Amino acid sequence: MKGLKLTGWVLGAGVYAALFAEVFLRVFAPQAFIPRHVVAAEYGVRMNQPSKVYRQHTPETVATIEMNSQGLRARQNYSLKKPDGIKRIAIFGDSYFLGFEVNLEDSFAWHLEQNMRAAGCPVEVLNFAVSGFGTAEMLRTLEERGLGFEPDAVIFSWHHTDPADNMRSGLYKIDDSGLQPTNARYVPTTGVQEKLSKIPFYEPLSSTSHLYIALREKGGRLIKNILTGGAVVTKEASKLETLEQPNDRPPASPLDLGLIALAKKTSEAANASFYLLDIPTVQNRTWFRSGFRLLPQKLIDADYTVSPMAQFEAEKSPDEKLYWEKGHRHLTPKGNRLLAAEMADRLRAAQGNDLNCHAAQKAARL
Amino acid sequence: MLFNSAIFLGFFALVFSAYWLLRQRIVAQNMLILGASYIFYGWWDSRFLILIAASTACDYICGLGVAGPRFARFEKFKAIGLMLGVTILVTLPNLSRDYLILCGGIGGALVLAAFFFGLEQFSGPVRRKAYLTLSILLNLGLLCTFKYFGFFTESLVAAFNSIGLQVHAPMVHILLPVGISFYTFQTLSYTIDIYRKQMKPTTRLVDFAAYVAFFPQLVAGPIERAKKLLPQFQTPRVWDGDKIQSGALLFLWGLFKKIAIADNVAPLANAAFADPASTTPSLMLIGVLAFSVQIYCDFSGYSDMARGLARMLGFDLMLNFNLPYFSRTPSEFWRRWHISLSTWLRDYLYVPLGGNRGGKIMTYRNLMLTMLLGGLWHGAAWTFIAWGAFHGAILAIYRMANIDRGLASVPARSGQGILVHGAAWGVMTMLTLIGWTLFRAETIGEAWTAMALMGEAVTSGAIITTLPMLAQTKTLLFYAAPLILVQLWQRFSGELEFLVSPLDGRSGSMVQRFAHFNVLLAVLCGAVFLAAEDVQEFIYFDF
Numbered sequence: 001m002k003g004l005k006l007t008g009w010v011l012g013a014g015v016y017a018a019l020f021a022e023v024f025l026r027v028f029a030p031q032a033f034i035p036r037h038v039v040a041a042e043y044g045v046r047m048n049q050p051s052k053v054y055r056q057h058t059p060e061t062v063a064t065i066e067m068n069s070q071g072l073r074a075r076q077n078y079s080l081k082k083p084d085g086i087k088r089i090a091i092f093g094d095s096y097f098l099g100f101e102v103n104l105e106d107s108f109a110w111h112l113e114q115n116m117r118a119a120g121c122p123v124e125v126l127n128f129a130v131s132g133f134g135t136a137e138m139l140r141t142l143e144e145r146g147l148g149f150e151p152d153a154v155i156f157s158w159h160h161t162d163p164a165d166n167m168r169s170g171l172y173k174i175d176d177s178g179l180q181p182t183n184a185r186y187v188p189t190t191g192v193q194e195k196l197s198k199i200p201f202y203e204p205l206s207s208t209s210h211l212y213i214a215l216r217e218k219g220g221r222l223i224k225n226i227l228t229g230g231a232v233v234t235k236e237a238s239k240l241e242t243l244e245q246p247n248d249r250p251p252a253s254p255l256d257l258g259l260i261a262l263a264k265k266t267s268e269a270a271n272a273s274f275y276l277l278d279i280p281t282v283q284n285r286t287w288f289r290s291g292f293r294l295l296p297q298k299l300i301d302a303d304y305t306v307s308p309m310a311q312f313e314a315e316k317s318p319d320e321k322l323y324w325e326k327g328h329r330h331l332t333p334k335g336n337r338l339l340a341a342e343m344a345d346r347l348r349a350a351q352g353n354d355l356n357c358h359a360a361q362k363a364a365r366l
Numbered sequence: 367m368l369f370n371s372a373i374f375l376g377f378f379a380l381v382f383s384a385y386w387l388l389r390q391r392i393v394a395q396n397m398l399i400l401g402a403s404y405i406f407y408g409w410w411d412s413r414f415l416i417l418i419a420a421s422t423a424c425d426y427i428c429g430l431g432v433a434g435p436r437f438a439r440f441e442k443f444k445a446i447g448l449m450l451g452v453t454i455l456v457t458l459p460n461l462s463r464d465y466l467i468l469c470g471g472i473g474g475a476l477v478l479a480a481f482f483f484g485l486e487q488f489s490g491p492v493r494r495k496a497y498l499t500l501s502i503l504l505n506l507g508l509l510c511t512f513k514y515f516g517f518f519t520e521s522l523v524a525a526f527n528s529i530g531l532q533v534h535a536p537m538v539h540i541l542l543p544v545g546i547s548f549y550t551f552q553t554l555s556y557t558i559d560i561y562r563k564q565m566k567p568t569t570r571l572v573d574f575a576a577y578v579a580f581f582p583q584l585v586a587g588p589i590e591r592a593k594k595l596l597p598q599f600q601t602p603r604v605w606d607g608d609k610i611q612s613g614a615l616l617f618l619w620g621l622f623k624k625i626a627i628a629d630n631v632a633p634l635a636n637a638a639f640a641d642p643a644s645t646t647p648s649l650m651l652i653g654v655l656a657f658s659v660q661i662y663c664d665f666s667g668y669s670d671m672a673r674g675l676a677r678m679l680g681f682d683l684m685l686n687f688n689l690p691y692f693s694r695t696p697s698e699f700w701r702r703w704h705i706s707l708s709t710w711l712r713d714y715l716y717v718p719l720g721g722n723r724g725g726k727i728m729t730y731r732n733l734m735l736t737m738l739l740g741g742l743w744h745g746a747a748w749t750f751i752a753w754g755a756f757h758g759a760i761l762a763i764y765r766m767a768n769i770d771r772g773l774a775s776v777p778a779r780s781g782q783g784i785l786v787h788g789a790a791w792g793v794m795t796m797l798t799l800i801g802w803t804l805f806r807a808e809t810i811g812e813a814w815t816a817m818a819l820m821g822e823a824v825t826s827g828a829i830i831t832t833l834p835m836l837a838q839t840k841t842l843l844f845y846a847a848p849l850i851l852v853q854l855w856q857r858f859s860g861e862l863e864f865l866v867s868p869l870d871g872r873s874g875s876m877v878q879r880f881a882h883f884n885v886l887l888a889v890l891c892g893a894v895f896l897a898a899e900d901v902q903e904f905i906y907f908d909f
Contacts, residue, residue, distance in 0.1 A: 013883075017887055020884070020887045020888075020891070021887070021891050021895075024887075024888065024891040024892075024895070025891070025895055028891075028892075028895075028896065029895050029896055214894075214895050218894065218895075221899075222372060284637070
């Protein structure tokens with residue numbers, strides 16, 4: 001009887017503590033609900049769950065994420081064969097390219113397409129981005145899927161998380177003979193997600209409970225920390241950070257550089273020009289750090305790398321956000337617009353002819 | 367290995383379990399503490415263990431030497447054995463890299479052995495003094511070499527260059543071993559206390575080594591005197607559920623202060639001090655206020671965690687902070703801030719210099735010297751010396767003006783008392799902020815710029831017009847609010863150990879227990895969910 005009473009007290013205290021934590025979080029630290037729905041693709045990496053429509057909400061924005069039946073972020077499907085007179089730009093990246101925390105009309109891909117069309121370039125932008133992707137997964141998606149859509153230009157994003165993602169995925173390794181494919185498959189968490197989604201109450205819990213989201217984030221970060229040896233910001237490091245020294249993450253490894261080189265080679269072999277677009281990270285509203293700081297100078301100076309840092313610096317303001325601050329720090333509509341403008345400028349300047357920009361303008365003039 | 371890391375929690379769980387499984391076996395428990403402490407310390411860089419072993423070996427023998435009577439030769443072999451053993455153990459795994467350190471360690475052990483045997487040629491008071499001198503020279507020598515070598519050489523070179531003599535500094539970069547300022551002060555106090563006949567030396571090397579390296583307080587204090595802590599290693603520790611629970615709660619509150627407050631306000635201070643010349647007056651004021659919160663929560667948080675961990679192992683460490691921001695005068699501040707250091711400086715520096723026994727001028731001189739050296743103890747930089755000089759000066763001025771005595775004569779609870787004590791508190795708070803500006807700035811020039819900006823914030827009225835509107839103000843208030851509330855409660859209830867106080871008490875009413883449970887949940891939620899994403903190292907690890 002005594003044991004039963006004690007168990008009752010412990011259970012009651014546990015339930016009360018969970019409710020307390022839920023209220024605490026809602027009042028003092030509301031969570032961002034940024035679900036991602038990915039499944040394992042047959043070619044061994046993740047893809048967006050086809051036809052899935054879901055909402056992301058944070059204390060500062062709400063966005064609807066819609067996937068077409070091909071798992072691309074779009075409202076319509078794309079035929080494998082290019083429509084006549086249309087050029088295609090295929091973009092490969094992570095949640096920044098996918099457009100997390102913004103609606104479709106505010107995403108990078110949308111702005112890029114609109115920019116190009118406004119400049120008289122008849123293009124379609126196909127968004128192959130998947131949240132959590134590193135260069136290795138982008139490359140696999142390009143090879144197995146993207147090239148089938150006959151792109152004329154291929155854009156890979158480069159974010160400072162890519163080196164860690166590339167290492168973790170284990171899809172490729174670098175040895176004396178160069179870059180080698182290793183594992184055929186890397187689809188983390190998709191199995192778990194599938195199982196979880198079958199549990200009753202999981203869906204409402206994961207979309208409404210701040211406690212669940214907070215614990216999941218903490219747990220994920222803890223595991224990541226353990227896997228990467230637990231990075232700690234020392235006083236010295238934080239001093240250097242304030243001086244904008246690129247000391248926070250290790251530079252890109254030969255593996256990363258090999259992956260970029262292979263992506264370029266693969267694209268060019270399929271007659272598509274290749275670009276590497278910098279996704280800067282944000283420190284505060286007026287301080288951004290280029291992801292290219294991890295790359296060797298030779299690569300930064302190459303004609304296929306594009307960075308929006310100048311645009312970001314010109315547009316920065318303490319009163320306006322280029323990145324969300326209370327979610328997962330993705331780009332705001334304005335941030336996406338600036339990124340797309342920079343990319344569109346480069347595309348027009350570098351291959352306006354290839355993308356029929358001038359022909360279209362000429363036709364319009366006629 | 368930081369207290370606020372997952373790896374430490376795992377480490378402590380193992381040590382804690384093994385430690386209490388060994389209860390009633392005091393030698394085994396002390397050996398476990400010693401081993402765990404060496405692992406904990408070696409986690410930063412195992413080669414630093416040689417220094418701690420050298421300091422331990424030297425002061426173990428010096429303690430026996432300064433006591434007076436001759437002691438067994440075996441003790442010397444034990445001490446040298448410890449130093450040699452540690453040197454070999456930490457250098458063997460990477461001998462090709464560390465062979466010079468191995469040679470240095472063996473050479474150092476041989477030199478120490480020569481000293482130990484050489485000093486035995488003396489007798490009586492000379493022998494006692496010789497051992498004391500050896501202890502002081504070795505400890506201060508370690509400190510000067512590893513902490514101040516670079517600073518002194520750079521300053522000397524700058525001085526020569528300023529008078530037109532082009533001198534180049536030797537390119538020697540010496541790593542600062544974590545916690546060296548803390549454990550050298552502990553071992554120094556051991557030999558000095560024995561010399562003063564305030565305690566007897568121990569002949570149990572393991573106990574002494576465990577006292578020197580005791581991991582809860584090894585790297586950032588409190589600086590425990592041997593006469594208080596060492597006897598605790600020599601008496602059985604009894605499992606006491608209440609004590610363990612209170613230790614865990616003290617640890618939790620310290621953890622909360624560190625990860626939920628200090629680390630979250632740190633970016634505000636970092637941003638203001640990154641380039642003071644391009645910061646606005648309001649942001650500088652916020653930065654200084656943020657730093658005052660950060661340094662208090664960082665350091666007192668560490669002290670609370672250290673005391674909590676020690677308590678869970680059955681030890682009592684001294685109180686290191688006693689609501690310092692309620693101080694009304696500089697002397698009160700130093701009775702409340704980093705108490706273990708200020709009392710150390712008082713007992714081993716201020717009093718031997720003559721204290722207040724040599725007239726007013728000598729008292730002011732002694733205050734200045736003590737605070738200058740106290741400032742230098744914090745770090746090898748002119749800003750720390752300026753900070754020490756500033757505190758020395760205000761201590762002397764307050765003493766000159768007899769302000770402490772004047773305040774004591776005004777009852778705090780009267781109408782006049784509230785005004786007078788409130789004004790004194792306001793002035794002291796401003797002085798404290800000025801002090802922190804010197805402490806946080808990278809150079810004296812930056813400190814001046816920062817102070818000028820703070821002055822501008824006050825005189826231009828920005829403190830009223832701009833400051834309340836800033837997002838940074840809201841951030842600071844959000845994170846500092848729990849601290850302010852708890853400190854007010856502590857001040858007026860007289861309970862210094864928040865969460866651990868008998869507020870809950872098994873004897874308390876149901877309502878009190880429920881209230882305590884909710885406070886506990888709030889702190890726990892804060893520590894888990896408000897913890898800053900960027901884990902910052904403890905500020906005092908650099909000292």
